Amino acid sequence: MKKNSTALRARATRATPATxxxxxxxxxxxAPGALASEAKPLPKELPPFGPDRPLPVPTIAQxxxxxxxxxxxxxxxxxxxxxxxxxxxxxxxxxxxxLEGIGELLARTVNEGTAKRTSRQIAEDLQAxxxxxxxxAGDDAVVIASSALATGAARLLDLVADVAQRATFPKxxxxxxxxxxxxxxxxxxxxxxxxxxxxxxxxxxxxxxxHVVAATREVIGRTTPELLKKEYARRFxxxxxxxxxxxxxxxxxxxxxxxxxxxxxxxxxxxxxxxxPSPPARGREIYLVDRPGSxxxxxxxxxxxxxxxxxxxxxxxxxNTIYAGAFGSRLVQNIREEKGYTYSPRGGFxxxxxxxxxxxxxxxxNEVTGATLLEVFYELDRMAxxxxxxxxxxxxxRYQTGLYLLxxxxxxxxxxxxxxxxxxxxxxxxxAGFVPKIDAVTAAGVEEAGRxxxxxxxxTVVVVGDATAVRPxxxxxxxxxxxxx
Amino acid sequence: xxSAPIPAGLEVPFVTERLRNGLxxxxxxxxxxxxxxxDVTYDVGSRVEEPGRTGLAHLFEHLMFEGSERVPKGExxxxxxxxxxxxNGTTTEERTNYFATLPAEALELxxxxxxxxxxxxxxxxxxxxxxxxxxxxxxxxxxxxxPYGLSFQEADSLAYESFAYRHPVIGSMEDLDAxxxxxxxxxxxxxxxxxNALLCVTGDVEPAAALQAVREQFGELxxxxxxxPVEVVEPPPAGERRLSVTDPHALFPALHxxxxxxxRRHGDLLALAYVEKVLGGGESGRLWRRLVKDxxxxxxxxxxxxxxxxxxxxxxxxxARDGVGLDLLEREIREDLARVAGDGLSPREMxxxxxxxxxxxxxxxxxxxxxxxxxxEYGLYDGEPxxxxxxxxxxxxxxxxxxxxxAARLLRPEAYSVVExxxxxxxxxGAEA
Numbered sequence: 001m002k003k004n005s006t007a008l009r010a011r012a013t014r015a016t017p018a019t020x021x022x023x024x025x026x027x028x029x030x031a032p033g034a035l036a037s038e039a040k041p042l043p044k045e046l047p048p049f050g051p052d053r054p055l056p057v058p059t060i061a062q063x064x065x066x067x068x069x070x071x072x073x074x075x076x077x078x079x080x081x082x083x084x085x086x087x088x089x090x091x092x093x094x095x096x097x098x099l100e101g102i103g104e105l106l107a108r109t110v111n112e113g114t115a116k117r118t119s120r121q122i123a124e125d126l127q128a129x130x131x132x133x134x135x136x137a138g139d140d141a142v143v144i145a146s147s148a149l150a151t152g153a154a155r156l157l158d159l160v161a162d163v164a165q166r167a168t169f170p171k172x173x174x175x176x177x178x179x180x181x182x183x184x185x186x187x188x189x190x191x192x193x194x195x196x197x198x199x200x201x202x203x204x205x206x207x208x209x210x211h212v213v214a215a216t217r218e219v220i221g222r223t224t225p226e227l228l229k230k231e232y233a234r235r236f237x238x239x240x241x242x243x244x245x246x247x248x249x250x251x252x253x254x255x256x257x258x259x260x261x262x263x264x265x266x267x268x269x270x271x272x273x274x275x276x277p278s279p280p281a282r283g284r285e286i287y288l289v290d291r292p293g294s295x296x297x298x299x300x301x302x303x304x305x306x307x308x309x310x311x312x313x314x315x316x317x318x319x320n321t322i323y324a325g326a327f328g329s330r331l332v333q334n335i336r337e338e339k340g341y342t343y344s345p346r347g348g349f350x351x352x353x354x355x356x357x358x359x360x361x362x363x364x365x366n367e368v369t370g371a372t373l374l375e376v377f378y379e380l381d382r383m384a385x386x387x388x389x390x391x392x393x394x395x396x397x398r399y400q401t402g403l404y405l406l407x408x409x410x411x412x413x414x415x416x417x418x419x420x421x422x423x424x425x426x427x428x429x430x431x432a433g434f435v436p437k438i439d440a441v442t443a444a445g446v447e448e449a450g451r452x453x454x455x456x457x458x459x460t461v462v463v464v465g466d467a468t469a470v471r472p473x474x475x476x477x478x479x480x481x482x483x484x485x
Numbered sequence: 486x487x488s489a490p491i492p493a494g495l496e497v498p499f500v501t502e503r504l505r506n507g508l509x510x511x512x513x514x515x516x517x518x519x520x521x522x523x524d525v526t527y528d529v530g531s532r533v534e535e536p537g538r539t540g541l542a543h544l545f546e547h548l549m550f551e552g553s554e555r556v557p558k559g560e561x562x563x564x565x566x567x568x569x570x571x572x573n574g575t576t577t578e579e580r581t582n583y584f585a586t587l588p589a590e591a592l593e594l595x596x597x598x599x600x601x602x603x604x605x606x607x608x609x610x611x612x613x614x615x616x617x618x619x620x621x622x623x624x625x626x627x628x629x630x631x632p633y634g635l636s637f638q639e640a641d642s643l644a645y646e647s648f649a650y651r652h653p654v655i656g657s658m659e660d661l662d663a664x665x666x667x668x669x670x671x672x673x674x675x676x677x678x679x680x681n682a683l684l685c686v687t688g689d690v691e692p693a694a695a696l697q698a699v700r701e702q703f704g705e706l707x708x709x710x711x712x713x714p715v716e717v718v719e720p721p722p723a724g725e726r727r728l729s730v731t732d733p734h735a736l737f738p739a740l741h742x743x744x745x746x747x748x749r750r751h752g753d754l755l756a757l758a759y760v761e762k763v764l765g766g767g768e769s770g771r772l773w774r775r776l777v778k779d780x781x782x783x784x785x786x787x788x789x790x791x792x793x794x795x796x797x798x799x800x801x802x803x804x805a806r807d808g809v810g811l812d813l814l815e816r817e818i819r820e821d822l823a824r825v826a827g828d829g830l831s832p833r834e835m836x837x838x839x840x841x842x843x844x845x846x847x848x849x850x851x852x853x854x855x856x857x858x859x860x861x862e863y864g865l866y867d868g869e870p871x872x873x874x875x876x877x878x879x880x881x882x883x884x885x886x887x888x889x890x891x892a893a894r895l896l897r898p899e900a901y902s903v904v905e906x907x908x909x910x911x912x913x914x915g916a917e918a
Contacts, residue, residue, distance in 0.1 A: 045555055047593035049568070053519035053689065078516070080494040081847045123769035127762075127837040130844025149492075149844050176778070248494065327566045395567035402520075402569015402588045409518045409852045 055405055057432040058414070061251055068239030069262055072418055072428050073254055074246040076411055082247030083147040083412040086160050087419040090235035091138045093209035093275045098222070099231075101215025105177060105223050106231050107137035111144070112173035115166040119173055122159065129155050133163075139210050140275065140353040141423045142235055147412050150248040154257040157245070161261035164236050169225040181220050188214065192291055192298040192363070192464045199289050199483050200300040200359065200462040208279050210352060237267020242422045246415040278304040278355030281458040287483045288474060290467035297369045297465025301376050302359035305453045308351050308424040314437045315445035316356070316453055320349045321396035322388050322446065323379060323454065324360055328395070331360065331379045339375065341368045353424050358453060366465060370473030373461070377477070380459065383450030387443040401435045489882035491874050492843060495850055499860060499870055500692045504700065506708040507680025511860050511870050512695045513687040515853055521688035523595035524584035524857035525603070526865050528683075529676035531656075532578045532649040532795070533715050540620065540656015541664060541672055543576040547616040548669060549583060550574070554605035558612075561598055568594055576654055579794055580865065586854050589689040593698050596686075600702040603682065606673055610666050617661055624655045632734040633804075636906045640741040643728050644798055644902040649717045678709035683865040688853035717795025719745070722900035731909035737784060737804050738811050741904040742818055744799040746895055749792045750867070755880045756891030757799050761788050762838035763830050764821060765801075771834075772821045782809045782817065794866055799895070811905050819898075826896040829889025839881060846877050 061073040092103040111133055112119040126133055129152025135144050144163060148156040188194040198213045205211035215223075243262065245254055281303040306313045324331035324347025335341040345362040360380075364372045388396070407413045414431070421430045463474050467482070474480055499513035531542050552558035565572045570587035585595045628634040638653045645651045684703065686695050722745045747754050764772040765788030776783040784804040791798040801822075805814050830838070849855050864870040 045597070046564075047597050049594070050590035050592065053589050055519060056517070076517075078494050079847070079851065080492050081844075081851065120774065123774075124837060127769060127841050130840040130842075130847070132844075147844075149840060149847065152840070328563045398567060398569040398588070400569070403571070405518055405520050405569070405588055406571065406586055409520060411851070 055408060055432065055435055060418075060428040060431070062428060063255070065238065065259070065262060067263070067265055068241075068267070069265065070242045070422070071255075071258055072242065072244045072422075073249070073251055074244070074414065074418070075249055075251060076246060076414075077248050079411070080150040080248050081147060081411060082150050082153045082156065082245060082249055083145070083415040084156055084160055085146070085244045085412075085415040085419045086144040086164055087141045087242045087244075087423055088143075088164070088235050088237070089141055089240040089423070090272045091140045091142060092212040093139045094234070094272050095209075095212060095231075099219055099227065100212045101219050102223055102227065102231055103137040103142060104215055105174075105181060105220065106228055106235070107135040107142050108177040108181065109169055109174055109228060110135055110142070110167045110232065110236075111163045112177070113168045113170040114162045115168055116162055119170070122163070125155065125159055128152070131156055131159070133159070135163075138423070139212070141419075143416075143419060143423075145412065145416060147247075153245075153247070153249055153254060157254075157257045157261045160243075161265070164241070164262075165265050167232055167236075169228045169232070171225055174223070174225050174228065178220050178223060181215065182217065185214060185217065185220070192294065192296070193361075195289055195291065195485050196298045196300045196361070196462055196464040199287055199464065199485075200302065200460065203285060203287050203460050203462055203483070204282070204302065204304065204357070205279060209275055210278065210354070210357075233268065234272060238262065238265045239267050240272060242419060244415045244418045244422075246411045246418075275354050278307075278352070280304065281453075282460060284457050284459060284461065284478055286461045286474060286478050286480045287463070288467055288471060288480050289462065289464040289483050289485050291464050291485065292466055292468075294464070294466045295366060296363050297366055297463050297470050299362050299364065299369070299372060299376070300359055300462040301373075301380075301459050302348075302357060303453065303459050305349070305356040305358045307353075307355050308421075308426055312445070312449055312452065313356070314441050315449040316358075317349060318393070318396050318400060318438060318441045319383055319388075319446045319449040319454065320347050320358060321399055322392050323347050323383050325349060326396065326399045330382070331376065334379060335362065335372055335375050339368075339371070341365070341372045341375070351420075351424055366469045369463065369465065369470045370476055373474070373477055377456035380454045380456040383454035384447070385450075387447045390443070393441070393443055393446065397438050397441060400438045404434055404438075489878045491877045491881070492847070495846060495877065496874065497850060497856055497860070500696065501864070501870065502696055502699075504679065504704055506703070506706050507678070507711065508703055508706070509683040509864060510696065510699050510703075511683065511685045511864050512690060512692045512699075513685070513856055513860060514690055514692055515688050515856060517689070519589040519689045520586055520853055521589045521592045521595065521686065521690055522584060522586045522853040522857045523592070523599060524582060524685045524687070524854070524861055525599045526580050526582040526683050526685070526861040527677060528681045528714075528865055529581055530577050530579040531652065531654040532717055533676070533712070534649075534652065534656070536648060536652075537660060537663065538668070539652045539660040540654075541660075541668065542581055542676075543654050543656065544616060544620050544661065544664060545669070545672055545677075546574045546576045546581050546583075547619055548608065548612060549602055549606065551612040551616065552607040553602040554607065555601050556598060558607070561602075564594060564598065570595070578650060578654060580862075582858075582861065584854060584857065586688075586852075592686070592690060592695065593702070596698055596702040599684070600706065603677060603679065603703070604706050606677070608666065608669050608673065613664070613666055613669055617664065620655070621658060621661055624658070628653075628655060630734060632736065633732060633739055633802075633906060634734070636730055636732060636739070636741060636904055639728060639730050640743055640800075640902065640904045643726050643904060644743045644745060645796070646719050647717050647795070649715065650793070650795060674709070675712050678711065679703065679706050680708060680711040683861050685857040685861045685864065687857045687860070717793070719796045722897075725898050726902040727905075728903070729905045729907070732906050733908075733910055735906055735908045737807065738908065739802065739804040739906040740811050740814055740818070741902075741906070742801040742815065743902050744822075744896060745900045745902070746790070746797045746799050748795055748797060750872075750876060752879065752887075753891040753895055754790065754792065754797055755876065756883055756888045757790050757895065758842055758880060759830060759835065759838045759883065759888045760825055760892055760896075761790050761799070762841045763834045764788050764825070772818065776803065776814070776817060782806055782814060811907075815903065819901075822896045825889075826892045829885050829892065832885060835885045835888065843881055846880075
């Protein structure tokens with residue numbers, strides 16, 4: 001079902017392919033058993049695929065301003081829109097001790113007032129060019145993502161530059177953001193998913209900076225405009241920033257606009273510390289978070305994996321797709337289709353600058369908690385002990401490259417991908433290199449990735465559920481440590 | 486109302502063809518990324534449903550994923566996903582659509598899957614029973630157990646006279662239970678014929694080759710009669726309507742204020758888009774700013790135009806902050822609507838709204854899938870996909886005087902329907918005329 005909107009303004013959810021994939025999954029999840037487990041013959045009349053068509057390689061004009069700002073311009077003529085993404089190093093991983101998560105509050109408030117514009121003026125100036133601006137903090141960076149009509153490109157860059165250089169953190173805007181953050185935290189804390197993510201991150205990462213999932217109540221309470229200004233000065237500096245502009249733009253005019261808007265930007269003080277390498281896998285450790293009365297348990301199983309710059313990264317990505325990262329993957333087939341333990345198993349693979357994180361998540365009924373863990377371990381070990389079939393490999397590769405192509409239809413996503421690559425230490429050429437690199441993955445490479453990062457004995461396990469009900473099942477797999485929610 | 490040229494880059498060239506069996510085909514080549522969208526829209530939505538038979542159109546959307554003669558159950562999802570594509574289906578009051586976006590080399594696969602289920606859907610009692618339960622679960626999950634979920638249905642029922650729009654797309658539990666296999670077969674025969682559908686292919690395709698592929702997959706489907714069109718016509722609004730309901734899932738009181746408006750493509754409805762932008766504007770409009778941000782009276786406020794082939798609605802929905810009365814919230818909203826009807830919008834507001842509407846159109850035309858949605862709607866409802874350009878030109882050239890006059894015609898209390906939602910045990914607290 002879907003509500004009507006206006007065709008020409010059909011953008012209520014800005015349907016990105018990621019959303020689409022999710023929607024598709026939801027549509028299917030609403031229909032348990034839609035996929036028959038028994039093998040049936042494929043239709044003989046099935047049309048074959050046409051010849052592969054490569055993603056056209058975009059031209060990326062690279063330059064660096066005298067103040068150190070790295071600029072990547074990607075002209076995509078013909079469609080009257082521009083997207084500008086400014087990424088600055090320093091996400092929640094550089095939040096000071098006692099202020100873990102303040103990076104998120106920085107992202108919430110940085111575009112709520114500058115020395116030149118009030119929050120309202122920023123909103124109205126964006127409207128006047130058909131623009132949008134969103135700011136997000138990740139573990140490794142704060143990212144301003146913006147877009148506007150192509151005719152407003154110079155004014156958009158001026159707005160982004162204003163936010164990057166002259167944010168003022170007005171007291172009333174900071175108070176409002178703190179109130180909203182507290183409200184959202186309260187809503188999140190009532191979900192087992194959030195409790196599981198928090199426990200999992202601290203179990204996997206210990207004191208490593210990647211353990212931060214969200215600012216606590218105390219950190220939100222402690223946040224002041226002065227602290228935000230200090231964090232802003234540490235992170236928003238041209239020598240640790242990247243500006244990506246994609247769209248219907250003239251290279252020369254855009255460069256002039258960038259020089260004018262960003263040329264006077266200066267950074268001061270010591271550069272941000274490098275984030276230490278992601279810790280190694282800790283071996284099987286099992287944690288239980290009690291959620292009394294829960295009829296379901298939420299399982300998370302996973303460990304750190306390779307960095308995007310490591311050899312074997314793409315092998316691991318394809319391996320994860322075969323294991324649980326896509327519809328029809330092994331774990332989904334096993335515990336959803338064949339055994340019916342859960343509707344929603346999911347194998348995630350997140351990439352950070354200092355490593356990746358593999359994580360399997362499933363919500364299951366209390367009474368099949370142990371049985372589900374058994375199958376998760378079995379499928380993880382199977383990745384190490386056997387090679388994928390030719391079909392599995394081909395399907396996983398097509399899935400990865402297909403979604404990548406879909407995502408790249410949207411110019412804002414291209415800008416976002418380029419910025420994420422930069423944050424993760426990858427050069428701009430990686431944009432065009434993704435599909436060939438996935439295509440080059442072999443069965444032996446997938447098996448190797450299986451041995452390196454999938455073995456079940458190397459995975460951290462978090463179970464959020466009614467401890468009394470599920471402890472006996474969980475303890476079958478090793479000693480259980482209790483964690484406070 | 487004058488029309489105007491549309492911004493360069495938004496023309497979207499396309500070709501059309503009607504197959505002998507009546508299937509309308511639109512192909513739009515979009516340069517750039519090698520992906521393709523295959524989108525089939527059937528002219529069947531909940532508006533065609535009769536009392537006692539509600540929910541069938543949406544239930545059918547589920548049944549269409551249960552397999553067809555040459556595509557075993559479950560294979561549709563597996564084939565699209567393992568080709569690197571995504572898919573879905575949606576049902577509204579107006580139509581049901583099915584779409585997949587795939588790497589361009591999988592165009593023929595996408596066409597094959599749609600042709601097979603248009604021709605020979607595998608309708609069995611088992612599939613019907615399973616999907617009926619899935620829909621009931623969806624209703625419980627997404628409507629019955631969501632805060633304010635049912636109140637949107639109450640608001641529709643209050644605003645409309647005709648059964649076509651008074652009943653919810655998801656249908657009622659009783660009607661879903663009563664749907665028989667014979668009903669489902671009859672539904673497919675009547676509504677899922679080539680002549681009642683439009684196939685749109687957008688993306689990295691060569692039009693002649695794509696049309697040839699379409700003819701090969703759909704050309705042999707037998708022609709069937711197209712059902713008689715359903716017109717939804719309502720008497721002019723004759724007085725404000727009010728309803729008060731309770732919602733056990735709501736934490737805070739909320740208010741729906743809906744304004745009855747003309748059908749899609751009507752000039753006055755286009756003008757309401759400016760009102761929506763200036764007042765709501767995706768969290769930066771003046772009413773949003775006043776109620777949510779500056780005065781902190783509302784937790785949220787959304788304004789949207791629910792555009793339909795029959796009478797449309799301007800919808801305002803606001804959730805009150807703790808301790809703020811609904812009467813106060815309602816007064817503020819009504820005053821601002823009255824101000825627009827009286828004074829119109831300022832030149833600067835008009836200009837900002839115009840740029841936002843232009844940017845919305847740009848965003849609505851930026852992917853093969855969103856282009857397919859636009860062309861399919863105009864192609865199916867109006868028989869001419871290119872009319873979207875006319876509407877965009879008309880929309881962007883509206884003047885402040887035209888918007889003010891349209892607002893004065895539409896934003897009148899006798900066209901309002903107001904639903905007050907209060908936290909509390911289930912049930913409707915009472916209705917007033």
